[in-house]
Amino acid sequence: MGLITGVCTFLYHLPQIYKWLLKPYYVASFFMTIAFPLLRKAPGLCEHLATDREDGNSCDFDWREVEILMFLSAIVMMKNRRAITVEQHIGNLFMFSKVANAILFFRLDIRLGILYLALCVAFVMTLKPPLYMGPEYIKYFSDKTIDEELQKDSRVTWIVEFYANWSSDCQSFAPVFADLSLKYNCAGLRFGKVDIGRYGEVSQRYRVSTSPLAKQLPSLILFQSGREVMRRPMVDSKGRAVSWTFNEDNIIREFNLNELFQKSKKLNKSLALKGEKQENGSQAEEGSDEAQEADNPEPTAQRESKKDQ
Incomplete structure (x- = not known):
């Protein structure tokens, strides 16, 4: 079968x-x-x-x-x-x-x-291996935007892939990460990528080595409130990555994506309710203004001139 x-x-x-x-x-x-x-x-x-x-x-x-x-x-x-x-x-x-x-x-x-x-x-x-060009919900960072975006909203959890275009492992992992972003991306759980082969300062800032001997590419880091919570693969005392398989099941289990997604859906609902309240409040204000205009038939210009006096 x-x-x-x-x-x-x-x-x-x-x-x-x-x-x-x-x-x-x-x-x-x-x-x-x-x-x-x-x-x-x-x-x-x-x-x-x-x-x-x-x-x-x-x-x-x-x-x-x-x-x-x-x-x-x-x-x-x-x-x-x-x-x-x-x-x-x-x-x-x-x-x-x-x-x-x-x-x-x-x-x-x-x-x-x-x-x-x-x-x-x-x-x-x-000749280089063709890059993944399929559908995804991933935000690409530069060296100037990554810190600002990670700290922008403390309620948002980020899973960021640190990669390099020349790495065959990163290219092979691209469709897996894209598929995860399609399944789990929401307002409270976001997916991002940064090319540390291009932005060397980001590599040093987040302690992800681009050396082929270190075998740290790709690296996935979970950020909450702008701070690193966990990463895979882990790195030993010699700066070498501990062997870890980058498949979908491992990532879902290690990063608790199902639990994070359920919490993020609650954030989505709270944001939606907040938006509805703001919208209803603005509509109520507009209704009260219209009622005041109906009760006071004086032209708007005359009322403004009286306020100025």
Whole structure:
């Protein structure tokens, strides 16, 4: 039953996935992933390649190449156990496939290995993973607006993501955070993001390291009354992030989003009642003014002149 549901879900989202995979980043990654198998199986080219096969068939994988490919499959499967989005699954596959391709090319011919490595460097410098552009209820902060917005209303709870565009983990987490904002955003519970890769002062002010070695990106911080209440991932004494999985269930549980949302709905009702009272009060004032004008037929200009006297 689960398999049928998964297949149906895939088919339902197939047009979106097809459009998404046609982006230059994924097209180039796909061809770089299959580069070595394509060369090894290409008629007219594979006959000129070196091989360690006993039968001398250079158009088929030798035992060492099969071993490397099997090891690649095991690594990808282990890494994808912690992946929470399709982007992360595909990203892990592309990344480790490129590493395996580089090893296979260097083993086959050092010149091919250098050429493939140069292509990988050019790929990293010219193509970036596409940013999430889907629906969301998220406010983006700058270094000048974040402090003011967090302290603007003490009744509002903020969940702020500290991210960097160059981080693949942040890019993979973007649709998860956007989906949470669609489900839980309200007047008393708001979602925000700040790019600390761009605003270095914010990174220092809120003690979120942008170093890849620290593994603190992305970081989620809960603010109440402008003060930090909790953050994930937590940071140890050496400044390294404690391992934590950024999936929707973990975030809902750790940040008590359901409880916060229920409290925030009460704030929504109080704000709505306050707005209604203000509106009714203004209407009552207008009604009393109209009644006074009806009781006093003197022109307004004459009444004002009398007040001045």
